[in-house]
Amino acid sequence: NAGVTQTPKFQVLKTGQSMTLQCAQDMNHEYMSWYRQDPGMGLRLIHYSVGAGITDQGEVPNGYNVSRSTTEDFPLRLLSAAPSQTSVYFCASRQKLVPGELFFGEGSRLTVL
Amino acid sequence: GESVGLHLPTLSVQEGDNSIINCAYSNSASDYFIWYKQESGKGPQFIIDIRSNMDKRQGQRVTVLLNKTVKHLSLQIAATQPGDSAVYFCAETTNAGKSTFGDGTTLTVKP
Numbered sequence A: 001n002a003g004v005t006q007t008p009k010f011q012v013l014k015t016g017q018s019m020t021l022q023c024a025q026d027m028n029h030e031y032m033s034w035y036r037q038d039p040g041m042g043l044r045l046i047h048y049s050v051g052a053g054i055t056d057q058g059e060v061p062n063g064y065n066v067s068r069s070t071t072e073d074f075p076l077r078l079l080s081a082a083p084s085q086t087s088v089y090f091c092a093s094r095q096k097l098v099p100g101e102l103f104f105g106e107g108s109r110l111t112v113l
Numbered sequence B: 001g002e003s004v005g006l007h008l009p010t011l012s013v014q015e016g017d018n019s020i021i022n023c024a025y026s027n028s029a030s031d032y033f034i035w036y037k038q039e040s041g042k043g044p045q046f047i048i049d050i051r052s053n054m055d056k057r058q059g060q061r062v063t064v065l066l067n068k069t070v071k072h073l074s075l076q077i078a079a080t081q082p083g084d085s086a087v088y089f090c091a092e093t094t095n096a097g098k099s100t101f102g103d104g105t106t107l108t109v110k111p
Helices: none
Strands: A004-007 A010-013 A019-025 A031-037 A043-051 A054-057 A064-066 A076-078 A087-094 A108-112 B010-014 B019-024 B032-038 B045-051 B056-058 B062-067 B072-077 B086-093 B099-101 B105-110
Touching (some): A004 A087, A010 A019, A019 A031, A019 A087, A043 A064, B010 B019, B019 B086, B045 B072, B072 B086
Parallel strands (some): A010 A108
Antiparallel strands (some): A004 A019, A019 A076, B019 B072, B032 B045, B056 B062, B062 B072, B086 B099
C-alpha cells in the first residue's frame, strides 16, 4: 500500500492563478481531510469529508474548494491564489466509524507570488 | 484551585530526563484525542491516543493524561532521547469525525 499520496510536492503560483492539489489514498478510508500548516504554527483544518459525495468546511475554508467523487480521491482546489495561501498543505485520511489515527501524506509546499 | 500545566511553544530537556508536553483542547464534545510527532519536512505521525472515558493511557516510554474537567491533555516521555526531538501536537476528534489540532510544542533534546 502506498498510503496517502499527495501531488505535487512543490508548486509556485502567481497571484490569481488557480490550481488543484491532488490527494489519493489506497486504504479504503472513508474520512479524508486537508490541513494547512504555516511556519511555527499548528495544522488548521480546511475541509474534510466523511465519505464519497459528502464534504464539510473546517476552520479556514475560504478560498478553497473540495469534492469527493470517489472514496480514494480528495482534491483541493485553489480558485484564485493569494499570497496568504502560501503554506504547506497536508492531506490526511482515516477510517470513519472507528476513531483512529490520521494517516498523513508527505505534504505539498505552495508558494504564491 | 487545580493546577494545570501551561502549553509551552518550546521545551528543551537533557537527554535521559523526562519530558512533559501540555495541550489545552477547546471542544467539550470531543471524545477522542491523539498525540502526534512531526519531524522536519514530514507529515505528523501517531504516537498515542486516548478516549474520553479514560484519564490515563500508557505506551512504550510515553503516557497520555486527560483531564476533562479543565480540558487539558499532557504527554509524558520517559528517558527522552535525541530522536525524540520534533514538534508535538495534540488533536481532538468529535463524534462527527472532525479532527482539529492544538498548537505544537517543539521539543529539543540536548545530548
